[in-house]
Amino acid sequence: MRITVLGAGYMGSAMATVAARRGHAVRLWGTWLDDALLEPCEGGGAHPRLGLPLTGIALFRAPRLAEALIGAELVVHAVNSDGAVPVMKRAAPHLPDVPVLSVTKGLLESPSTGRMDRIDRVVSEHLGRPVRFVHAAGPAKAKEIARRVLTLMQFAGAPRDAAVLARALSGDGLVVGTTDDIAGAELCSALKNAYATGLGLWDGFIGAEAHNARAACFTQAVTEMRALVLAAGGRAETVHGAAGVGDLHVTAAAGRNRAFGERVGKGRPARDVAAEMLAAGELTEGYAAIASAARFAREHEVRALPLLDALDAIVWHGAAVEATLAHLTLTV
Amino acid sequence: MRITVLGAGYMGSAMATVAARRGHAVRLWGTWLDDALLEPCEGGGAHPRLGLPLTGIALFRAPRLAEALIGAELVVHAVNSDGAVPVMKRAAPHLPDVPVLSVTKGLLESPSTGRMDRIDRVVSEHLGRPVRFVHAAGPAKAKEIARRVLTLMQFAGAPRDAAVLARALSGDGLVVGTTDDIAGAELCSALKNAYATGLGLWDGFIGAEAHNARAACFTQAVTEMRALVLAAGGRAETVHGAAGVGDLHVTAAAGRNRAFGERVGKGRPARDVAAEMLAAGELTEGYAAIASAARFAREHEVRALPLLDALDAIVWHGAAVEATLAHLTLTV
Numbered sequence: 001m002r003i004t005v006l007g008a009g010y011m012g013s014a015m016a017t018v019a020a021r022r023g024h025a026v027r028l029w030g031t032w033l034d035d036a037l038l039e040p041c042e043g044g045g046a047h048p049r050l051g052l053p054l055t056g057i058a059l060f061r062a063p064r065l066a067e068a069l070i071g072a073e074l075v076v077h078a079v080n081s082d083g084a085v086p087v088m089k090r091a092a093p094h095l096p097d098v099p100v101l102s103v104t105k106g107l108l109e110s111p112s113t114g115r116m117d118r119i120d121r122v123v124s125e126h127l128g129r130p131v132r133f134v135h136a137a138g139p140a141k142a143k144e145i146a147r148r149v150l151t152l153m154q155f156a157g158a159p160r161d162a163a164v165l166a167r168a169l170s171g172d173g174l175v176v177g178t179t180d181d182i183a184g185a186e187l188c189s190a191l192k193n194a195y196a197t198g199l200g201l202w203d204g205f206i207g208a209e210a211h212n213a214r215a216a217c218f219t220q221a222v223t224e225m226r227a228l229v230l231a232a233g234g235r236a237e238t239v240h241g242a243a244g245v246g247d248l249h250v251t252a253a254a255g256r257n258r259a260f261g262e263r264v265g266k267g268r269p270a271r272d273v274a275a276e277m278l279a280a281g282e283l284t285e286g287y288a289a290i291a292s293a294a295r296f297a298r299e300h301e302v303r304a305l306p307l308l309d310a311l312d313a314i315v316w317h318g319a320a321v322e323a324t325l326a327h328l329t330l331t332v
Numbered sequence: 333m334r335i336t337v338l339g340a341g342y343m344g345s346a347m348a349t350v351a352a353r354r355g356h357a358v359r360l361w362g363t364w365l366d367d368a369l370l371e372p373c374e375g376g377g378a379h380p381r382l383g384l385p386l387t388g389i390a391l392f393r394a395p396r397l398a399e400a401l402i403g404a405e406l407v408v409h410a411v412n413s414d415g416a417v418p419v420m421k422r423a424a425p426h427l428p429d430v431p432v433l434s435v436t437k438g439l440l441e442s443p444s445t446g447r448m449d450r451i452d453r454v455v456s457e458h459l460g461r462p463v464r465f466v467h468a469a470g471p472a473k474a475k476e477i478a479r480r481v482l483t484l485m486q487f488a489g490a491p492r493d494a495a496v497l498a499r500a501l502s503g504d505g506l507v508v509g510t511t512d513d514i515a516g517a518e519l520c521s522a523l524k525n526a527y528a529t530g531l532g533l534w535d536g537f538i539g540a541e542a543h544n545a546r547a548a549c550f551t552q553a554v555t556e557m558r559a560l561v562l563a564a565g566g567r568a569e570t571v572h573g574a575a576g577v578g579d580l581h582v583t584a585a586a587g588r589n590r591a592f593g594e595r596v597g598k599g600r601p602a603r604d605v606a607a608e609m610l611a612a613g614e615l616t617e618g619y620a621a622i623a624s625a626a627r628f629a630r631e632h633e634v635r636a637l638p639l640l641d642a643l644d645a646i647v648w649h650g651a652a653v654e655a656t657l658a659h660l661t662l663t664v
Contacts, residue, residue, distance in 0.1 A: 332574070
């Protein structure tokens, strides 16, 4: 099939690699921020983040968006949540009516309701027409997918579209399940970045010997994610599968959100840590994800979220780590 | 209250410490294998495993079992699964009709059915009368409980007994929920040792960059634990809480079962690794737990457990790690 990948960062380049390996004709388009990532690849070198050359993949810089999309049978949307609306607005005039696999995590403000909502709905609102989004959830670090490490993903969308994408991309270590619970899968993807930050806090606060506290918060995170998913119209089973517990596990075990939490747990102001990490090119999604999740909870009147409240207080309202964690009330 | 703790290992000494801190009159009885653990404590020194002195706790060596139990209002059973029947048989004549909190993990063969069953039921069968067992599940490493690290436990038993125990022991970082799902809680405690070994395998097999595979197996473990719990008459909600995902998280993140899995994942025969760890005093419960869980699954005709089958094949039947993991089929 002809597959176009939008966004040439970690996940875009990884999904392009997977698609090429499956024998598809792959075009990878980089946004106006991706030139530095594409340049070495154009000369046959390794992708700076993925660490692998993009063999057999046609590369397109930002101005060639229309050309990259022409005749595409499947599209992969691998732009971060800030870029989702601007990129899809530019792409819209050239976007065929095909399934769009979105690996973008987060929540965005709906222009019609002013409330935080799922990315697929907000983008479709901005475009004035429905996009056939299929959300890719699950524990999938880009570098490992590209290296054929066993990876479980859950594609959530209209059943036929999700099935076509799953068939096109699975294999070689990538195992893909499908579900029609788009709300559950998108919420899980957005929320796990927030909660993984929470698990990192304990590492900074107590140190390595905080396994019980981390596991207590992991359990609490699953409970709170379920409450938020149900409020969004999603299903509990999605939280208990790859999109929920699986993705929370991988995000909490490693990565930038955990590292961010750890530094904040040591008592440093969250704003300073976020600024440092941003300057080092290590944008931490968890920082913004906590504010988005807290706002989503308020707007949907989901109460009894003590862990999210504690994270929001520490990270966004300057609450002291020690006092806040000491008074954390778990749901038992 | 007067609380007697049977078994002076990691968890017995930790629970005795917790109970003493709550103001109870605590007696800690050591089995015939625990003399070396009690000796330094009798002189006011630190418990060799816990690393803390057992302040304000009356210590009883093995021959003084009757004396340790007289007038007890609550009992904590902290003997490992091999010792459960022999210890409870000796204790039975002196055991008051009070709630018995069991922190013992595992499955035992029922003398009446010859099948693997829950410890509370097998012990009651051996004793010829019901014991008021309340099973303590959840992510609770003994050293961290004793050090007041936030810990979430789930006490499963008859509602009044579970509530009395929860009130008696919670506080100071220990948060206790209660449930009447004894089957679910006991199965989770037994199974997580088996599945944590499975997560360790990936560390040995692929190395550190196996986050996706570990998270895929974490997800698969939750799915398979749920199937086994339902077959035992337990409830899914128990698997999705502290007893299940919580305890699996802590067990997989650290500890002897994970270490065992890691060494086997590097290709060493499981029998050799188990023997080495036993010789070093690091008994790995996961080794036996895999065989017990596989037998439980067969006897209860639970099928579609690809991860447990793979673990059993590698650890007990000499299957090659690489080929077995490469053919692992996840439930999606």
